[in-house]
Amino acid sequence: MFTCKRCDSEARDGATCAACRAKFDFPCAGISEAGWRKLGERKSTWKCQNCKSTPVASPQTGNLKASPGNSESIMIELQRLSAKMEALPALMESVKAIQTELAELKTIRQEVSQMKSSFESYGQEIRALAGRVSDIEVEIESVKKTREAIVNLQDRIIQLENRQSESEQRSRMNNIEIKGVPISKDEDLFAIIAKIGDKIDFHIQREQINYIARVPTRNDKLNKNIICSVHNSYLKNDFIAAAKKCKKLYASDLGLQGGNRVYINDHLTLENKLLLNKTKAQAKDRNFEHVWVRGCKIFVRKNTTSPKHCIKTEQDLKKFLF
Incomplete structure (x- = not known):
């Protein structure tokens, strides 16, 4: 060094x-x-x-010569x-390489400038999208609240419909529905009830009847069913139970023309009749042996040793028959 x-x-x-x-x-x-x-x-x-740079003196005289x-x-x-x-x-x-690199750097600089402009444009679009997303989130929250309100309203409607159906069915608690009795001219419905009582060995006195009339059915307006309202549900239930024991009852048994079979049941609402039909169909598919109606309520049982279940809604069908 x-x-x-x-x-x-x-x-x-x-x-x-x-x-x-x-x-x-x-x-x-x-x-x-x-x-x-x-x-x-x-x-x-x-x-x-x-x-x-220091000059060197030459002692020679005359000609100068390089030392x-x-x-x-x-x-x-x-x-x-x-x-x-x-x-x-x-x-x-x-230098040429540096010049080439400088040219490339210039090109890169231009590209970076263009990218910067693009990024700024993208930034504006992203901010616009962010604003839109924020608006959509607000709308989603509003939709969620609306959906919750709709679900609550649907539940409320179902509850009100169930209550209305129960109330309508309750108003028919004392009613007997008689199906299959042919319509005759100048017929006496009280006399028909009396003849049915003779056949099933259970009589309802005239004074125990609130009213009796023919009503049109949903699918057959020509053959109207007989609706008989009695004083209490106990009397109705006993009359229907006696009719079930009779097994089969025909129009001819009542002194009427025709071979129609006569059915005596609870007077169910239209909703409960449809529910009864669905219950019978699903019970058949799933090998349930017993489906019956008592007190205007639908019951099912797998067999004689299994517990019985009351079917009030289609949810009960899914619960007990699926």
Whole structure:
């Protein structure tokens, strides 16, 4: 290691002036490391710039001749310049490479500028979308609340419908529905009830009847069923139970023409009649042996040893028959 005479920097290798013996690093010496190596034995005659610029007095008179030392210095300088010139093509290639890179950087800069503009446009769109999403979230919350309100209303409607159906069915608790009795001219419905009582061995007195009338059915308006309302549900239930024990009852048993079978049941509402039909169909599919109506309520039982279930709604069908 040594300290450069010109820049006072530490250097590992450099050139030594043959005149002043000062040491210089290669940049300050004005020679490349490769040029210095090529000097070989001529290193001992190399001089720094200060020593080169000092004029050398010639004692000769008349003709001026170049001294051997000056010739060597000139040769060294020419070699130094030659070394620098050797590096010039590589330097030019480096400059061209730098120029190419600068052109590429310019292109990249333009692309980045375009991307920046695109990002700004995308940013505006994203902000617009974010605003729309926020609006949609508000709408979704509103829809959720509306949906909850609708569900609550649906539940409320179902409850009201069930209550109305129960109320309507309750108003028929004392009613007997008689189906299959042919219509005759100037018929006496009280007499028909009396004849049915004779056949099933259970009589309802005339004064125990609130009213009796024919009503049209939903699917057959020509053959109207007989609705007989009695004083209480106990009397109705006993009359229907006696009719069930009779097994089969025909119009001819009542002194009427025709071979129609007569059915005596509870007076169910239309909804409960439809529910009874669905219950019978599903009970048949799932091998339930017993389906019956008592007190205007529908019951099912798998077999004689299984528990009975009351079917009030279609949800009960799903619960007990699925």
